[in-house]
Amino acid sequence: MDTFDAINQRRSVKAFDPTHRFTAAVDQAQVTDASLLFVLTADLEAWKKSPERYWRNAAPEVQKLVTVWMGPFYKGKKQLQRDEAMRSCGIAGQTIMLAAKAMGYDSCPMIGFDPVKVAEIVNLPSDHVIGFMIAVGKAVKPAMPRGGQLALSEVVVQDRFA
Numbered sequence: 216m217d218t219f220d221a222i223n224q225r226r227s228v229k230a231f232d233p234t235h236r237f238t239a240a241v242d243q244a245q246v247t248d249a250s251l252l253f254v255l256t257a258d259l260e261a262w263k264k265s266p267e268r269y270w271r272n273a274a275p276e277v278q279k280l281v282t283v284w285m286g287p288f289y290k291g292k293k294q295l296q297r298d299e300a301m302r303s304c305g306i307a308g309q310t311i312m313l314a315a316k317a318m319g320y321d322s323c324p325m326i327g328f329d330p331v332k333v334a335e336i337v338n339l340p341s342d343h344v345i346g347f348m349i350a351v352g353k354a355v356k357p358a359m360p361r362g363g364q365l366a367l368s369e370v371v372v373q374d375r376f377a
């Protein structure tokens with residue numbers, strides 16, 4: 216499927232075919248009926264766990280530069296570490312939802328769950344956070360009509376805020 220078709224056609228579906236199943240988990244019907252449930256998590260301390268492995272294919276001088284820079288950039292900055300984690304989950308999540316659409320599946324991003332219970336279920340390490348969950352499966356009902364889109368002029372700011 217063309218990327219723009221996947222972007223246009225991806226919608227949050229609430230009713231999945233429960234017989235089209237890979238795994239199952241927790242509550243809301245989207246979660247138990249979906250074929251697959253992703254719990255997107257991030258390691259808040261990834262930056263200090265051998266960060267050179269993220270750059271193993273880069274030139275040695277680039278590797279050194281980036282890994283030397285990474286520690287001071289994140290150290291002691293809890294908000295930045297969390298921002299980075301949520302950014303990464305967001306980017307990964309949208310990629311998963313578009314890939315699912317392109318493969319003929321539907322999805323639903325979800326924050327309606329108890330993060331403490333889900334952390335227990337997945338045995339989340341104490342230095343990790345949960346971004347959100349994504350249910351993926353075969354839709355049995357179309358998505359609800361779009362809730363309403365803000366005008367482009369309200370969401371796109373050119374150059375600087377007024």
Ligand SMILES: Cc1cc2nc3c(=O)[nH]c(=O)nc-3n(C[C@H](O)[C@H](O)[C@H](O)COP(=O)(O)O)c2cc1C
Pocket residue numbers: 225226227228229243245323324325326327328347358361362
């Ligand atoms: C951060 C976030 C959390 C959401 N959590 C839930 C959820 O817990 N349960 C649910 O059914 N839908 C959830 N949704 C899906 C919204 O209901 C849906 O995205 C919204 O209606 C827009 O629909 P669209 O994604 O088809 O454009 C969530 C969406 C977002 C962006």
